Amino acid sequence: MKNVKIKFLTIFSLVLLFLSACSGADETSTASKEKGKESNGAGFRDTIVVGISNAVGALNPINAKDVGAMNIASILFDPFFEVDENTEFQFKLAESFETTDNQAFTMKINSKANWTDGKPITTEDVKFTFDTLANPAVQSTGLQTLNVIEGLDDKGHLAKGEKSVKGIEIVDDKTFIIHTKQPVDPNFLKANLSNSVSNIRTLPSHILKDKDPATLHQDPAMLKPTVSSGAYTLVDLKGETQVELKANPGYYRGAPKTEKLFFKVIPQANITAQLQTGEIDMNDPSIGAIAIQDIEKVKNMANVDIVDGKGYDYQEIYLNIKTLNDPKVRQAIAYAINRPQIVEKLLKGKAEIIDGPYTKLHPYFNKDIKNYDYDPKKAKKLIEESGWDKSKPIRINVPIGNQVREQASVIIAENLKAVGFNVQIQKFDFPTHMQKAGKHDFDIMFLGIPYQVDPDVSSYYSTNAVFNFSDYSNPEIDKLLSQGQLEPSPEKRKEIYNKVQEILHEDLPTLSLYSDYKLGAVSKKVKVGTPKQFGMFYNVQDWVIEK
């Protein structure tokens, strides 16, 4: 009897031992914990916590895949430019950008810019970065959008036998020239060298040059970079829960005033609660906007200021050209949808209605196009004229995850039923949704479209383009879009894209629904630092928070 008891006790204590071992393994390193508190003198805290609601993937400076990872990668590795809230380009790693012929662009790297190990950032690093991006063996987003650079093929890869990109010419340690095959709009180049558009962030060649390109993305120097260039350096990345950053005291645009910066991943529903309890100090609207239904609650919080957003991104529906082949049917759909109701009731007025691929603040937005109004009578008439078989089912594909969008899809389905369409909503998780999109296996499908600084929309509307889920093919659009890409003069480009918008408005391969404003909220203790969808982290080194 006693024997059994002892055995039991042993097992029990073993379990306890095991448990305590687990708790030990979990303690993450928090080095400068004691010191940091005093670093700003009295009155300021050493930590700012930003709440986001999407998990963060790999912070690979040339292959960040999700918005969160792209934002944070741009804090670790400075891009040449950063887009601010007015969608203008601000210099970051670059300090000048000049051209006389729109074909040779002379750029200078910030003269004070250096890596965290003290070595200066030079044109050697820039050249290495472009060569790496153009190497097909490397896992990166590549240079396809910049295939206009001399020495690259259509896919943005190095031509066979070449070792380095011909179009990147080194002048001296800090000056280089980008040569393009033909003249291009300088803003096109700037857009592709800035944070939110591309994954072109200068890499430290002295650390990475001897690594194998094929496994570069798995190398610790890329996963947990110890040598970087930005205001903060990476301490710890736990993609589903938090990212910890620490100040880079030698940062060339000024040493950060707050020692530590945290990104905390929490469900959108908890963002409001954690702002209230002070567990987070602000949100990042691009990946953790305040939920629309929480606006009133946040407005009433004494410790938090609300920051309105602007219409950058938008939600749209793709209309399958092959199954909804009559433009009249597609126009009937546009007239049948009660978008004012969606914006007023569902989005509490925090959105704008647009039809085409540009929101109102986009420089290429065509003001002369009149939106499709909510007009069910006209919709019914158009259906009659087209001879559409009303019993034919229309499948509406909706990805799960965005609650407002899911609710909007229900309203839209009701609207379409009201004018006589036979619709059925099908909801899918995102990978499944995208697979069906790629196979054109839907009649109507929902997708959120991110803001693009450059007006080029060929990937959405050119024949067989990757995001042309509608399977739309119009030779005139194809011609205009390739003209637009090649046109260096902004005025002439504007004319081209005005025309593109007119045609798309008639053909309706897609209908934009609304552009919802991403709301931010920030603790009143934060003295410098504002949640913004664009340019939020441009001045991250100046952020301060009171105790």
Added chain:
Amino acid sequence: MVPYIIRRLFIAIPVLLGVTVVNFIIINMAPGNPVEMFVDPNTSQELINLRKEQLGLNDPLWVQFFHWLGNLFQGNLGYSFSTYEPVTKIILERVGPTFQLTILALIVGLLIAVPIGIISAVKQYSKLDYFATGTSFLGISIPHFFMGLGLIYIFAVQLQWLPAGGIATLGREDDFFDKVRHLILPVLVLATGIAGQYVRYVRASLLEVLGQDYLRTARAKGLKEIVITNKHALKNALIPIITIIGLEIPFLLGGAVITEQVFQWPGMGQLTIQSIMSRDYPTLMALNLLTAFMVLFANLFTDILYSFVDPRIKYK
């Protein structure tokens, strides 16, 4: 005993292999794939194909499987498709927090359930018994997410006594009391469900034993009722409970998914959801393998425990 364990371990190998084959097929049958998910509008079809080629996704399924299996035998679980980190490292980081949470919850749940179950059985059909069985029913049926959000609202938002989630306050990761504060709510949520279940098991099992002849003999010998229940009856009543606990452990490992999600607990549950959503095949395969392994291991462990509790059981 030892030959028995070795034999069991050898039987486990083909079972594990079968499980991995089935898992591999199911995972790959799910629509979508890790490359197309993250495609941005400016990527060409050629580039997508190139990426697929680099990840080996263009190979026939059986080639992919044997490739994976070959790596597994070399102790290599591969690299995550979404973070590029070695899968082993990712999982090792998550095992600790999950075990902390679930095993603590199991212990707390049992500490509540066993005494209540005993009282409930001894005082069968009393008001106390009805109350205990009624409450346990509530404990079983209350959804974890609902209870979790409710507790967050009361204790974190309204009273502000406890944190709303996470494993530690940022920057205070080695503070023991801070950790305990973070554990209270999620452990409470999980333990409620466990306690509710086990109250019923303990009660039923004890009731059965209490009716046995040898207990009547014990009473006839003039033993005190408390000695009879706690020493003679309980020990026998616990045997089936051990089986259930053994079977429960693997599910505790992966089954805290919802609780982990609500409390942003950086454990295996969160990892599982994230890797399903991003179709991170290597991580998913490793998680499945681990769960399968845990099921087999827990079964074996339970069988061995039997021989300790019940000397009549002998393994050859």
